Amino acid sequence: MNSLNGTKVLVLGGRGFLGRNLIDLLLRDGASVRTFDRPTSSSADRCAFAGKVEEFEGNFIDGQGLPAALDKVDLVYHLISTTVPSGSNADPIGDVNSNLAGTLRLLKAMSTAGVNRLVYASSGGTVYGNPCVLPVPEWHALQPISSYGVVKVAIENYLHLHSELNGLKANVLRISNPYGMHQRRIGAQGVIATFLHKLMNSEPIEIWGDGSAVRDYIYVADVARALLLAGCNQKSGTFNIGSGIGHSLNEVLRILCEQTGLETEVRYLPHRKFDVTQTFLDIERAREELGWNPFYTLEEGCARFCQLMERAREPALL
Amino acid sequence: MNSLNGTKVLVLGGRGFLGRNLIDLLLRDGASVRTFDRPTSSSADRCAFAGKVEEFEGNFIDGQGLPAALDKVDLVYHLISTTVPSGSNADPIGDVNSNLAGTLRLLKAMSTAGVNRLVYASSGGTVYGNPCVLPVPEWHALQPISSYGVVKVAIENYLHLHSELNGLKANVLRISNPYGMHQRRIGAQGVIATFLHKLMNSEPIEIWGDGSAVRDYIYVADVARALLLAGCNQKSGTFNIGSGIGHSLNEVLRILCEQTGLETEVRYLPHRKFDVTQTFLDIERAREELGWNPFYTLEEGCARFCQLMERAREPALL
Numbered sequence: 001m002n003s004l005n006g007t008k009v010l011v012l013g014g015r016g017f018l019g020r021n022l023i024d025l026l027l028r029d030g031a032s033v034r035t036f037d038r039p040t041s042s043s044a045d046r047c048a049f050a051g052k053v054e055e056f057e058g059n060f061i062d063g064q065g066l067p068a069a070l071d072k073v074d075l076v077y078h079l080i081s082t083t084v085p086s087g088s089n090a091d092p093i094g095d096v097n098s099n100l101a102g103t104l105r106l107l108k109a110m111s112t113a114g115v116n117r118l119v120y121a122s123s124g125g126t127v128y129g130n131p132c133v134l135p136v137p138e139w140h141a142l143q144p145i146s147s148y149g150v151v152k153v154a155i156e157n158y159l160h161l162h163s164e165l166n167g168l169k170a171n172v173l174r175i176s177n178p179y180g181m182h183q184r185r186i187g188a189q190g191v192i193a194t195f196l197h198k199l200m201n202s203e204p205i206e207i208w209g210d211g212s213a214v215r216d217y218i219y220v221a222d223v224a225r226a227l228l229l230a231g232c233n234q235k236s237g238t239f240n241i242g243s244g245i246g247h248s249l250n251e252v253l254r255i256l257c258e259q260t261g262l263e264t265e266v267r268y269l270p271h272r273k274f275d276v277t278q279t280f281l282d283i284e285r286a287r288e289e290l291g292w293n294p295f296y297t298l299e300e301g302c303a304r305f306c307q308l309m310e311r312a313r314e315p316a317l318l
Numbered sequence: 319m320n321s322l323n324g325t326k327v328l329v330l331g332g333r334g335f336l337g338r339n340l341i342d343l344l345l346r347d348g349a350s351v352r353t354f355d356r357p358t359s360s361s362a363d364r365c366a367f368a369g370k371v372e373e374f375e376g377n378f379i380d381g382q383g384l385p386a387a388l389d390k391v392d393l394v395y396h397l398i399s400t401t402v403p404s405g406s407n408a409d410p411i412g413d414v415n416s417n418l419a420g421t422l423r424l425l426k427a428m429s430t431a432g433v434n435r436l437v438y439a440s441s442g443g444t445v446y447g448n449p450c451v452l453p454v455p456e457w458h459a460l461q462p463i464s465s466y467g468v469v470k471v472a473i474e475n476y477l478h479l480h481s482e483l484n485g486l487k488a489n490v491l492r493i494s495n496p497y498g499m500h501q502r503r504i505g506a507q508g509v510i511a512t513f514l515h516k517l518m519n520s521e522p523i524e525i526w527g528d529g530s531a532v533r534d535y536i537y538v539a540d541v542a543r544a545l546l547l548a549g550c551n552q553k554s555g556t557f558n559i560g561s562g563i564g565h566s567l568n569e570v571l572r573i574l575c576e577q578t579g580l581e582t583e584v585r586y587l588p589h590r591k592f593d594v595t596q597t598f599l600d601i602e603r604a605r606e607e608l609g610w611n612p613f614y615t616l617e618e619g620c621a622r623f624c625q626l627m628e629r630a631r632e633p634a635l636l
Contacts, residue, residue, distance in 0.1 A: 093422045154472040273483045
C-alpha cells in the first residue's frame with residue numbers, strides 16, 4: 001500500500017517547513033488532514049490550507065489541546081522541534097523539557113486515544129555525530145555532539161521501546177539537510193534558504209569555518225514523498241533520508257550563484273565545535289524497504305527552489 | 319596512576335549501595351571523600367562513615383545544595399538514580415525530569431565550579447536492550463526497552479558531548495548486575511540480595527518468567543575497584559563492568575540455597591516484556607584500558623555476601 005487515501009492524518013507542526021510540503025502531498029494523495037500548531041497571529045499561516053485541512057491549535061510542550069486533535073486519527077506525523085542544532089547546547093534542559101518531555105506526553109495521549117501509527121522526523125545530520133563511515137548507514141553508532149541530536153536519539157529510543165512493548169508502529173526518518181519552499185529564511189533552519197535569501201537581497205553571507213564542511217542536502221519534495229511512504233509502511237522502521245551525496249558549503253554557494261546570476265560578499269568565521277565536519281547518508285534501506293528514491297540532484301533542487309523564490313517575489317497578476 | 323590518594327572526591331549517592339562500597343575503598347586509598355545525598359532521618363545512614371567523610375545533603379533533582387558540595391572538588395562520582403528499571407516505564411516523564419534534567423544541572427554546576435572529572439554509573443544490563451551479540455561489547459547498538467535504559471543512554475550521550483566540546487573527562491561504567499552488602503534487600507535493586515533475604519526469612523521467592531533469564535552478576539567489591547580505576551583514568555572512556563559470564567536466575571537460586579543450606583517456596587510469575595531475556599558483558603576493554611579484572615566468581619561472591627549477611631544478623635559482641 002503506497003497511498004494514504006482515506007486515512008485520517010494529524011500533522012504536528014503542519015504550518016512548518018516540512019509540514020506544509022507534506023500536506024501538499026497528503027491532500028493530493030486523498031488523505032484527510034488535520035494540523036496541530038502553536039496559536040499564530042499570522043493570517044498567512046492560517047490561510048495556507050484554508051478549508052482543506054482541519055486546524056487545531058495548542059501547546060505541544062505541555063500537551064494542551066492534543067487529546068482533541070488526536071480524536072479519531074489513524075496516523076500522526078510528528079514534525080515539531082522547538083530547538084535547532086546550533087542553539088540547543090546553550091539550553092539542554094530546555095531542550096529536554098520541551099522536545100523530549102513533550103514527545104513523551106504525545107505518546108501517552110496517543111495511547112489514551114488509541115492511535116498507534118507515528119512517523120517521526122529525526123535528524124540524519126546530528127544523531128551520528130562525526131561519522132566514522134561514509135556514507136553513514138543506519139547501524140552507525142549514535143554519538144551526537146549537539147543537545148538537539150542527543151534529544152532526537154532519546155526520542156528514537158522511546159519510540160523503539162513503545163514499538164517493542166506496546167504495539168506502536170513507529171517510523172523514524174533521519175532526514176539530512178532539507179531545503180526548499182516554506183523554509184524559514186533567516187535563522188538556523190537551513191543554509192540554502194539563507195544563502196538564497198541573502199543573495200537575492202545583496203546581503204553578506206557568513207560561513208562558519210572555511211566552507212569545506214560537507215553535508216547531504218535533500219530537496220523538500222523528496223522528503224515529503226519519503227514521509228508519505230513511511231506513513232504507508234506496515235511495520236516499524238528507521239530510515240536515512242538524504243540524497244546520499246555530500247556537497248561542501250562552498251559548492252552549494254557556487255551552484256546558487258551560478259543559477260541566480262547573483263553574487264555577494266562572503267565572510268568566513270571560525271569553525272564551531274558542535275558542527276559535524278563531514279556527513280552524507282547511506283540511503284539503501286529506504287530504497288529497499290520504502291521503495292523511495294530521491295528525484296532531485298542538488299543542482300535540480302536548487303534550480304527549482306530559485307525559480308519558486310523568484311516567482312514568489314513577482315507582483316501578483318491582478 | 320592507579321590511586322586517588324590526596325584527591326578530593328565527591329560521591330553523589332554516597333549513602334547508597336555502590337556509594338558505600340566505593341567509599342570504603344576510597345578511604346583506604348587515601349582519598350579525601352565528600353558525599354551528597356538526600357536528607358535522611360536514619361541515624362544508621364548518617365553514621366556509616368561518621369567523622370571520615372564530609373557529608374552534604376541536598377536535592378539532586380533541582381540541584382539545591384550541589385554548588386556547595388562541589389566547591390574545591392577534583393573528581394565527581396555520579397551514582398544517583400531516582401528510578402529502577404522495572405518501575406521506570408510507568409512514569410518516563412518523571413524519569414526524564416529527575417535523572418536526565420538532574421544530570422544536566424549537575425554538569426552545569428560542575429562547569430561553574432571548574433570541576434572537570436566525572437565517573438558515571440551507567441547500566442550494562444539495560445542500555446543494550448536485547449543484545450544480538452554475546453558477550454555484549456561496548457560498540458553494540460544501544461536499543462533499551464526500559465525508560466531507565468533510555469535515560470542512561472541520553473546521559474551517556476550528554477557526557478560524550480561535554481567530553482568532545484568542553485574538555486570534560488568523563489568515564490562511563492556500564493555496570494551489569496551488582497550484588498553485595500548494603501544493597502537494599504526489598505525492592506528491585508537486585509535479585510541476589512532479595513533471594514538471600516527471603517531465604518533467610520523463609521519467605522516465598524517470586525521469579526518473573528521461568529527462571530531461565532540470564533544476567534551478568536558482579537560482586538560489588540569488584541565494581542568498587544572498577545570505579546576507583548575509572549576515577550584514575552587520564553582520558554574519557556566507556557567501559558562494560560561485569561563478570562563476563564552469564565547465569566540464569568535458577569542457577570543463582572541454586573547457588574544461594576547450597577551456600578546457606580536453606581530452602582523456600584519458589585513462585586514463577588509471567589515474563590515481563592521489559593525484562594531483557596539474556597545478557598552478559600564483554601569486559602575486554604576494561605581489562606585492557608583500566609587494568610581491571612573481576613576477582614570474584616558468582617560462587618565466591620555469593621559465599622562472601624552470605625557470610626557478611628549472617629555476621630550482620632549475629633547479636634553484637636558486647
